[in-house]
Amino acid sequence: MKPARSSLPLAVLAAFTCSAAICLAEVNKVEKIAEDVYFHEGEIRPSGHCNNGWIIFEDYVVVIDANFPSGARVILPKIKELTDKPIRFAFDTHHHGDHAYGNQVWIENGATPVAHEGALKEMKKWETGLFGGKPGRWEDAAKNRKDLQESKLKAPTLLYRTEMIFDDGKHRVELLHFGTAHTHGDGWAWLPKEKILFSGDACVNGAYNYTGDGNIAEWIKTLEAVKKLGAKIVCPGHGPIGGPEMIEDQQAFFVALQDEVKKFAGKEPADIEAAVPTIMAALKKNERIARYAGNFLPAQVEKAFVEQGGKPWPKPDVPGTK
Numbered sequence: 357m358k359p360a361r362s363s364l365p366l367a368v369l370a371a372f373t374c375s376a377a378i379c380l381a382e383v384n385k386v387e388k389i390a391e392d393v394y395f396h397e398g399e400i401r402p403s404g405h406c407n408n409g410w411i412i413f414e415d416y417v418v419v420i421d422a423n424f425p426s427g428a429r430v431i432l433p434k435i436k437e438l439t440d441k442p443i444r445f446a447f448d449t450h451h452h453g454d455h456a457y458g459n460q461v462w463i464e465n466g467a468t469p470v471a472h473e474g475a476l477k478e479m480k481k482w483e484t485g486l487f488g489g490k491p492g493r494w495e496d497a498a499k500n501r502k503d504l505q506e507s508k509l510k511a512p513t514l515l516y517r518t519e520m521i522f523d524d525g526k527h528r529v530e531l532l533h534f535g536t537a538h539t540h541g542d543g544w545a546w547l548p549k550e551k552i553l554f555s556g557d558a559c560v561n562g563a564y565n566y567t568g569d570g571n572i573a574e575w576i577k578t579l580e581a582v583k584k585l586g587a588k589i590v591c592p593g594h595g596p597i598g599g600p601e602m603i604e605d606q607q608a609f610f611v612a613l614q615d616e617v618k619k620f621a622g623k624e625p626a627d628i629e630a631a632v633p634t635i636m637a638a639l640k641k642n643e644r645i646a647r648y649a650g651n652f653l654p655a656q657v658e659k660a661f662v663e664q665g666g667k668p669w670p671k672p673d674v675p676g677t678k
Contacts, residue, residue, distance in 0.1 A: 386431075404454050411527055418444065419446045452539070459509070471543060518532075538565070551587055552589045555582075555590060560606070579603055
């Protein structure tokens with residue numbers, strides 16, 4: 357997997373393991389990317405952990421993403437090694453389990469879960485029967501995750517619609533929303549002074565794009581708006597930290613995906629399903645975006661096909677479901 361080309365400032369590059377123009381942080385290692393600002397690349401396999409960040413303010417700490425409960429417990433002691441200031445807020449960039457299921461861990465440690473109001477709506481829709489009256493993703497995931505069996509799903513209780521700002525005179529963090537992307541409630545954490553952007557899964561660095569809860573066409577528009585921030589450092593939801601090219605590459609991948617799918621306009625679902633290997637090969641030829649084409653590609657192709665007016669692919673019969 358090739359990480360995004362980096363244009364990080366030299367002072368920041370020194371904190372990472374770099375080769376030529378490529379910059380890699382180490383998985384499960386705390387990286388200082390600015391004064392009082394930290395990035396932690398999560399262990400995807402086998403733990404399923406997302407990336408985290410945190411900002412140490414004068415009187416408290418803001419954590420970016422709650423992670424799974426097990427992921428929260430990985431970084432909690434690492435934060436406490438750096439500061440004795442209380443952790444007051446945990447920002448869920450969206451409702452998915454690897455970014456929000458750890459909320460209870462942070463609550464138990466004095467923090468309030470924060471999110472865009474769309475994240476709460478999506479959580480109520482998808483994540484648990486506590487809200488919707490039928491088993492949701494939380495209950496399903498808990499069958500195979502001990503950390504969920506020992507925890508409870510806690511929804512964010514501090515919400516914003518357009519923006520929320522933390523500012524102590526030294527540090528400023530703006531929680532923003534630009535529209536639908538990975539989900540309908542994606543939040544971004546923007547540090548205008550340092551020009552650092554924490555993106556959640558609305559921007560990733562590798563083959564981690566799940567499109568099932570979002571909209572590819574809107575995602576492209578959202579990324580266009582995000583580019584106007586002028587970020588110098590991008591901390592993705594998964595994969596290594598990088599520069600602003602990561603946002604451009606993420607967008608370019610979806611544009612290329614749409615273009616490939618458009619070639620099958622008017623075709624039957626089976627035709628484009630059979631063509632996934634061909635589409636994969638075409639995307640892999642583009643060095644800039646090749647790292648985004650992976651195991652999720654069939655679902656991404658289907659999503660783009662349906663958005664362009666095609667029909668969903670027929671799902672195989674599962675014994676015992678009829």
